[in-house]
Every structure is written in structure tokens, then in C-alpha cells.
Amino acid sequence: MNNCGLYTDFYEITMSQAFFLSGKGNSQVSFDYFYRTNPFGGGYLIFAGLSDAIELVKRFNFSEEDIAFLAEKGIDSRFLDYLRDFKFQGDIYSMKEGEIAFPRVPIMRIEGNIIECQLIETLLLNILNYESLIATKTFRITQAARGRNIIDFGIRRAHGTGAVQASKAAIIGGAVATSNVYAAKRYNLEVSGTMAHSWVQSFQDEYEAFKVFSDIHPDNCILLVDTYNTLRSGLPNAIKLANELKAQGRKIKGIRLDSGDLSYLSRKARKMLDDAGHQDIIITASNQLNEHVIKSLLEQDARIDAFGVGTEMITGKPDSSLDGVYKLAECDGISRMKVSENIEKVTLPGAKKVVRYYDHDGMFYRDAIVKRSEKVEDIKEIFHPSVDYKKTTVEALQSEELQKHVMSKGEILIDLPSAKESHEYLMERSKQLPSEHYRFISPHIYKVGLSLKLKQERDNFLNNL
Ligand SMILES: Nc1ncnc2c1ncn2[C@@H]1O[C@H](COP(=O)(O)OP(=O)(O)OP(=O)(O)O)[C@@H](O)[C@H]1O
Ligand SMILES: O=P(O)(O)OC[C@H]1O[C@H](OP(=O)(O)OP(=O)(O)O)[C@H](O)[C@@H]1O
Numbered sequence: 001m002n003n004c005g006l007y008t009d010f011y012e013i014t015m016s017q018a019f020f021l022s023g024k025g026n027s028q029v030s031f032d033y034f035y036r037t038n039p040f041g042g043g044y045l046i047f048a049g050l051s052d053a054i055e056l057v058k059r060f061n062f063s064e065e066d067i068a069f070l071a072e073k074g075i076d077s078r079f080l081d082y083l084r085d086f087k088f089q090g091d092i093y094s095m096k097e098g099e100i101a102f103p104r105v106p107i108m109r110i111e112g113n114i115i116e117c118q119l120i121e122t123l124l125l126n127i128l129n130y131e132s133l134i135a136t137k138t139f140r141i142t143q144a145a146r147g148r149n150i151i152d153f154g155i156r157r158a159h160g161t162g163a164v165q166a167s168k169a170a171i172i173g174g175a176v177a178t179s180n181v182y183a184a185k186r187y188n189l190e191v192s193g194t195m196a197h198s199w200v201q202s203f204q205d206e207y208e209a210f211k212v213f214s215d216i217h218p219d220n221c222i223l224l225v226d227t228y229n230t231l232r233s234g235l236p237n238a239i240k241l242a243n244e245l246k247a248q249g250r251k252i253k254g255i256r257l258d259s260g261d262l263s264y265l266s267r268k269a270r271k272m273l274d275d276a277g278h279q280d281i282i283i284t285a286s287n288q289l290n291e292h293v294i295k296s297l298l299e300q301d302a303r304i305d306a307f308g309v310g311t312e313m314i315t316g317k318p319d320s321s322l323d324g325v326y327k328l329a330e331c332d333g334i335s336r337m338k339v340s341e342n343i344e345k346v347t348l349p350g351a352k353k354v355v356r357y358y359d360h361d362g363m364f365y366r367d368a369i370v371k372r373s374e375k376v377e378d379i380k381e382i383f384h385p386s387v388d389y390k391k392t393t394v395e396a397l398q399s400e401e402l403q404k405h406v407m408s409k410g411e412i413l414i415d416l417p418s419a420k421e422s423h424e425y426l427m428e429r430s431k432q433l434p435s436e437h438y439r440f441i442s443p444h445i446y447k448v449g450l451s452l453k454l455k456q457e458r459d460n461f462l463n464n465l
């Protein structure tokens with residue numbers, strides 16, 4: 001997408017036209033991007049999508065064809081003249097890609113005039129919600145795999161070309177390679193591939209299929225052993241070939257199990273390979289895997305070295321979407337709130353920033369949402385968002401502001417991280433999140449507080465409604 005101005009909801013354009021024609025277009029605003037519910041019943045979110053989103057914001061403009069299309073849809077010619085030269089010239093403050101984030105804590109703050117900030121809403125939500133969901137799912141899968149490699153097999157089951165960003169997000173979350181060649185080239189990711197049943201089926205004889213493949217791919221030969229019968233045919237044929245290759249000083253890299261009881265079959269396969277002197281041949285497995293199946297397999301002492309994961313990881317099953325939202329917090333210096341019957345949906349007023357406090361061991365202790373104008377050193381206590389008497393002293397703790405200035409007046413201020421760099425950052429951060437937050441069942445809830453000033457401002461606002 002070169003000019004991606006049309007990659008938006010139509011209401012962003014109709015609202016922006018109305019801001020422009022009603023003379024509100026120069027209002028200066030602050031928006032927050034945050035989410036409300038941890039996906040997968042987990043205890044956190046892995047934030048991903050920053051690099052892609054920032055690049056697309058830079059390209060958020062309109063070609064003559066786009067302008068003509070909008071003219072056909074009834075957009076006023078005076079606003080079209082404005083859009084012709086449109087370029088986002090605001091500021092963005094964001095958590096780093098790979099950061100571990102929590103519900104209701106603003107991940108990103110977007111500031112500028114109301115038209116430019118409104119126009120990019122849909123684009124940001126589209127990219128950030130999707131990549132964060134898939135990075136989080138992948139990270140959960142890697143946690144279950146306890147250090148064994150996860151390979152992304154998802155492109156065929158992904159939601160259309162969303163697979164491009166999803167495969168990248170999977171690498172941020174911890175997959176070591178992807179089968180998605182397009183994403184691998186575009187984002188410089190490790191690419192990986194074994195063989196399908198069609199290869200084996202295309203030969204009269206399974207052994208012959210294995211042999212021809214190993215001759216053509218001597219360094220990267222992972223044999224799919226379940227086309228006919230894993231233990232009675234696939235494994236014996238793989239071992240026969242491995243024995244012959246060994247005599248020539250060559251070897252196969254591994255086998256892949258793709259059906260049946262993966263725990264039982266992997267243990268049997270390991271024994272057969274080991275007994276034949278092939279301790280170095282790895283066992284990989286696939287077939288509708290997810291974090292729960294992988295956890296269970298390892299609890300059953302499955303002897304699997306690497307997992308290929310497709311459908312469940314690339315679609316973020318069973319959640320399908322992250323509920324990330326983009327909410328106006330301030331307009332022309334005046335704080336704004338969205339009030340709702342549902343307390344979860346009441347937003348916090350005014351331009352804000354986020355402070356993370358660390359305990360004496362350097363572990364995450366609390367996040368605080370504070371007013372943008374506050375000095376962190378002046379904050380002594382933070383307050384529970386809804387229970388008045390609950391507060392915590394943070395005065396003596398190490399702290400860090402999490403939203404970094406990534407875009408100034410439309411110019412990118414940082415080197416956009418690669419997927420690998422964001423993954424490395426995630427690895428560092430994951431050591432600082434106490435282990436109870438990783439539980440799949442009833443994970444510990446990470447505590448988030450408000451500064452006194454922010455809490456008072458919100459309470460005054462609500463009391464004066
Ligand atoms: N030992 C195991 N413990 C828990 N889950 C397993 C175990 N072995 C396999 N699974 C999972 O059980 C499910 C089996 O699905 P299914 O019955 O469709 O597979 P299959 O019949 O073996 O293979 P296919 O239909 O592809 O030939 C998959 O999600 C697989 O990952
Ligand atoms: O199971 P997933 O996690 O989605 O991983 C991708 C699946 O894609 C391939 O199968 P294929 O497309 O040939 O289908 P099948 O094995 O389900 O018949 C591969 O053998 C995996 O089983």
C-alpha cells in the first residue's frame with residue numbers, strides 16, 4: 001500500500017470533513033490507545049505492531065484516484081483539497097514493541113490536530129490489535145513449549161493476507177521461523193519448510209519419496225512419517241534411509257509427526273531412532289496444536305523437539321480479536337471523558353502517561369496512569385482505580401515512563417525495531433514479570449493504580465455530571 005489514506009472506516013472521513021467545515025479542524029487533542037480485557041484468559045498482553053503502524057502512518061495520504069473515489073462518495077471538494085496534501089504531523093508516544101502491557105493502561109498516546117488524529121484511528125487499531133493478539137498467543141505457546149522451538153505454519157489458515165503481519169507478530173511473540181515466504185522476505189524472518197503428504201503420495205513407495213527428497217535437500221530434510229502408518233511404515237523407512245546416509249557420512253535432520261497420539265508416537269519414535277543410533281535426528285510435531293495441547297504433551301513426557309503451529313496461533317483462537325480502543329482524552333487543553341453505565345467503559349480524563357514501578361528485585365510491581373503534566377518524582381502514592389481506601393506507596397521505588405516519544409510532528413524519532421529486536425526486548429521484559437501472571441488458569445491480576453491528581457480529576461468530572 002503506497003498511499004493508505006483509504007485504509008480506514010468511512011466515518012473517520014465524514015467526521016474529519018465535519019471538523020474541517022465547522023472550523024474545529026485546528027483543535028489540539030490527545031487520544032489514548034489501550035485495551036480492556038486480557039486475551040485468552042491470560043494475565044497480560046504482548047504489545048506488537050508498532051513498527052508496521054508507524055510506517056503506515058507515514059504513508060497515510062491520498063492519491064488523485066483516492067480523492068476521485070471520495071468525491072464520488074459525496075465528500076466536499078473543500079475537504080478533498082485538504083486531503084490532497086494530507087500528512088500526519090502529530091506526535092506519538094508509545095510503549096516499545098514487545099512490551100508487556102495490562103488492561104486499561106494506555107499503550108500509546110497520539111497528539112496533534114483533531115483531523116489528523118481522528119483519521120488514523122482505524123489504521124492504528126487494525127494493526128495494533130491484530131499483531132498484539134497474535135504475538136500474545138504465540139508467546140503463550142512458547143511458554144508451554146518450555147524452550148522447544150515453535151515454527152509458524154499458519155499462512156494457509158490465516159485470515160487472508162493478514163497472514164503477512166500475523167507471521168511477523170508470531171516471530172515477535174517467540175516463533176523461531178515461519179513457513180510464510182512473503183513475510184520472511186518482507187521482514188527478514190527465518191523461513192522454514194518440511195514436506196507435505198502430497199510429496200510422499202506422489203511416489204509408489206514411501207522410502208523412495210524420502211530418498212529422493214534427501215538427495216535434493218541434503219541439509220534440510222525433515223521427513224513426514226505419518227502418510228501410511230507412522231510406526232510400521234514411516235519410521236522404518238526413515239530409519240532405513242538414515243542408516244544408508246550415515247554410511248555415506250550424511251544424515252537426515254528430523255521427522256515430522258502430523259496425526260495420532262503425538263505423545264505416544266513421539267516416545268516410540270524416539271526409542272526406535274535411538275536404538276538405531278540416530279540420537280541426533282529431531283522429532284517435530286504438528287496437528288492442531290495450541291498452548292494447552294503442547295503443555296499436556298510435555299506433561300505426558302512427549303519426546304518432541306519442535307512444534308509446527310498453524311491455525312490456532314495465526315487466528316488467535318479462540319479469541320479472534322483484541323478489544324483495543326482509541327479514545328479522546330483531551331481537546332484544546334480541556335479534559336474529556338467517555339461515561340458509561342458499564343464502569344469498565346468509563347475512560348480516564350486528560351492527556352496521560354504511564355509509569356511502571358519496579359520492586360527491589362527489579363520485578364514489575366505496579367503500573368500507574370498519571371497526568372501527562374505530572375512529575376514522576378512528585379508521585380508518592382498511587383490509588384486503586386475504583387476502591388477508594390486502597391492505595392500503595394511508591395515513593396522509594398525505581399520507576400520508568402513506558403510511553404517513549406516515537407514520532408514528532410510526523411517524523412519518526414526512533415529506529416523502528418525488527419521483529420527479532422522486539423522479540424529480544426520481550427525476552428528481557430518477560431524475566432521481570434512475576435511467574436504467577438503466566439498461569440493459564442486464574443493468572444494473578446497485575447495491579448494498576450492512578451495518581452491522586454488523575455483520580456481527583458476523574459471523580460470531580462463524574463460528581464459534576
Ligand atoms: N497425547 C496427546 N495429548 C493431548 N492431545 C493430543 C495428543 N496427541 C494429539 N493430540 C491433539 O489431539 C487432536 C487430535 O485431532 P484429530 O483427532 O483430528 O487428529 P488425528 O485424527 O490424529 O489426525 P488427522 O485427522 O489429521 O489424521 C489434535 O489437536 C492433536 O494436536
Ligand atoms: O494443524 P495446524 O496447526 O493448522 O498446522 C498446519 C497444518 O497444515 C498442514 O496440514 P494440511 O494443510 O495438509 O491439513 P491436514 O494435515 O489438517 O489434513 C500441516 O501438516 C499441519 O497439520
Ligand SMILES: O=C(O)c1cccnc1
Nearest residue numbers: 153179192193194195308
Ligand atoms: O513446512 C511444513 O512442514 C508445513 C508448512 C505449512 C503447513 N504445514 C506444514
